[in-house]
Amino acid sequence: MAHILAVAEQSFAEAGFSGTTMERLAQAAGLPKANLHYYFGTKEQLYRGVLENILALWLDDMNAITPERPPAEALTAYIRAKLAHTRTRPHASKVFAAELLHGAPHLRRFLSFELRRRVIEKARVIRGWIDRGLMAPIDPIHLFFNIWAMTQTYADFEVQVRAVLGVNRLGDAEFAAAEKTITRLVLKGCGLHWQEGKP
Amino acid sequence: MAHILAVAEQSFAEAGFSGTTMERLAQAAGLPKANLHYYFGTKEQLYRGVLENILALWLDDMNAITPERPPAEALTAYIRAKLAHTRTRPHASKVFAAELLHGAPHLRRFLSFELRRRVIEKARVIRGWIDRGLMAPIDPIHLFFNIWAMTQTYADFEVQVRAVLGVNRLGDAEFAAAEKTITRLVLKGCGLHWQEGKP
DNA sequence: GTCTATATTCAGATAGAC
DNA sequence: GTCTATCTGAATATAGAC
Numbered sequence: 247m248a249h250i251l252a253v254a255e256q257s258f259a260e261a262g263f264s265g266t267t268m269e270r271l272a273q274a275a276g277l278p279k280a281n282l283h284y285y286f287g288t289k290e291q292l293y294r295g296v297l298e299n300i301l302a303l304w305l306d307d308m309n310a311i312t313p314e315r316p317p318a319e320a321l322t323a324y325i326r327a328k329l330a331h332t333r334t335r336p337h338a339s340k341v342f343a344a345e346l347l348h349g350a351p352h353l354r355r356f357l358s359f360e361l362r363r364r365v366i367e368k369a370r371v372i373r374g375w376i377d378r379g380l381m382a383p384i385d386p387i388h389l390f391f392n393i394w395a396m397t398q399t400y401a402d403f404e405v406q407v408r409a410v411l412g413v414n415r416l417g418d419a420e421f422a423a424a425e426k427t428i429t430r431l432v433l434k435g436c437g438l439h440w441q442e443g444k445p
Numbered sequence: 446m447a448h449i450l451a452v453a454e455q456s457f458a459e460a461g462f463s464g465t466t467m468e469r470l471a472q473a474a475g476l477p478k479a480n481l482h483y484y485f486g487t488k489e490q491l492y493r494g495v496l497e498n499i500l501a502l503w504l505d506d507m508n509a510i511t512p513e514r515p516p517a518e519a520l521t522a523y524i525r526a527k528l529a530h531t532r533t534r535p536h537a538s539k540v541f542a543a544e545l546l547h548g549a550p551h552l553r554r555f556l557s558f559e560l561r562r563r564v565i566e567k568a569r570v571i572r573g574w575i576d577r578g579l580m581a582p583i584d585p586i587h588l589f590f591n592i593w594a595m596t597q598t599y600a601d602f603e604v605q606v607r608a609v610l611g612v613n614r615l616g617d618a619e620f621a622a623a624e625k626t627i628t629r630l631v632l633k634g635c636g637l638h639w640q641e642g643k644p
Numbered sequence: 645g646t647c648t649a650t651a652t653t654c655a656g657a658t659a660g661a662c
Numbered sequence: 663g664t665c666t667a668t669c670t671g672a673a674t675a676t677a678g679a680c
Binding site: 259260261262263264265340343344346347348349350354357358361362365382383384385387388389390391392394395396398399400402403405406407409410411412423424426427428430431432434435437442 | 461542546553599606623631633
Binding site for chain 2: 645646647648
C-alpha cells in the first residue's frame with residue numbers, strides 16, 4: 247500500500263492527474279490494475295491519499311521558527327529544512343505544485359484553515375522579532391511566500407534549473423549554491439548578519 | 446485564431462493538457478470542435494501554439510538588465526516587469542509552469558539554448574557589476590532562478606496566496622506588498638541600497 | 645470554410661473465476 | 663484477496679453534407 251502510494255506520487259508528479267493512467271500505475275507497481283481499484287476505490291481517492299501523505303511535510307518544517315531563537319538562526323534552519331525536503335521529496339513538491347496550479351480543488355480547506363492558521367501563528371513570531379528590534383520590518387507573510395517559492399523552485403522547475411546550468415542532475419554543488427543564495431537573500435533582506443563562509 | 450489561442454491558454458492553465466478537452470475549448474470559443482481540428486490539426490499542435498506564444502514574454506523582460514544601468518535600478522525594473530507579467534498574464538505563467546513541472550517535453554530546446562544563452566549573457570552583466578564593486582558577489586544564475594520563483598509564485602500559486610492572506614482576489618495592495626518584499630530581499634541581498642518609501 | 649454525425653481509441657471501473 | 667476479461671463512457675479525430 248505504501249509502495250503503491252510512492253509509485254503514484256511519482257507518476258502524478260511526472261504526468262499529472264489526467265496524464266496518469268491506472269494501467270501505468272499498475273505496471274509501475276507490478277500488479278494488475280483491478281487491485282488498485284480494490285485497494286483505493288477510484289483514481290480520485292488514490293490521488294487524495296497521495297496528497298494527504300504530503301500535507302504533513304509542509305507544516306512540519308515551520309517548527310524551526312520559534313520566538314526564543316535568534317531570527318538569523320531560525321530562518322537559516324527553516325531554509326535548510328525546506329531545501330532538504332525539496333531534495334529528498336521532489337515528487338511530493340511537484341504534486342503539491344500541480345494541485346495549486348490547477349486551483350487546488352482538493353486543498354481548499356487545508357490552505358484556508360490549517361496552513362493559514364500556521365502561517366499566521368509563525369508570522370506573529372516574526373513580528374515579535376521585529377518589535378524587539380532584532381530584524382528589519384519586513385512583511386512576514388510575504389516573506390513566507392517567497393521562501394517557499396525559492397526553495398520549491400529547485401524541485402518543481404528542476405528541469406529549467408538543470409537546462410540553464412547545463413548539468414544532468416542537481417547534486418551537492420548545486421544545492422549548496424542554492425542554499426547559499428537563498429539564505430543570503432533572506433538574511434540580508436531581513437537586515438540580519440550573514441557571512442560568506444558560514445555554511 | 447488569436448481568440449482560440451487565448452481561450453486555450455486559459456483552459457490549459459486551469460485544467461492542464463489532458464484535463465482540457467477539445468469539446469470544452471470549442472464551447473468556450475463558441476464554435477464546433479471540428480473547426481479547432483481544421484485550424485490547428487491536433488490538440489498537441491494547438492498546445493504547441495499556445496506555448497510558443499508565451500516564450501517571447503519570458504525572454505523580453507530581461508532587457509531591463511544592461512551594463513550601463515546601476516544595478517539597483519536595473520534589478521528593480523526587472524522585478525517590476527516580471528511581476529507585471531505575472532499579474533497581466535497569469536494563465537501564461539501557469540501553462541509554462543505546468544510544462545516545466547512535467548519535465549518540459551516541449552521546451553527542452555528552448556530551455557537549453559535560447560533561455561540558457563540569454564541567462565549566461567545577463568549573468569555576465571551582473572558579474573561585471575560585481576567586479577566593479579557595485580554589488581555583493583552573489584551567484585548571478587541562482588539569483589535569476591530565485592527572482593523567477595518569487596515573481597511567478599504570485600501567478601502559479603495564487604490560490605495559496607489568496608487562501609493564506611484570506612482575500613478573494615489579489616489586488617493592488619497585495620501586488621504592492623509582493624513587489625516591496627521581493628525588491629527588498631533582492632536589493633539588500635545583493636548588498637545594494639534599498640529604502641522603505643521608494644516604490 | 646463550416647458544421648453534423650460518426651468512427652476509433654483508450655481509460656476507468658467492474659464482474660466473476662480462482 | 664488476487665487476477666483475467668470485459669463493459670461502459672468519454673475524448674480525439676475525421677468523413678462527408680452543405
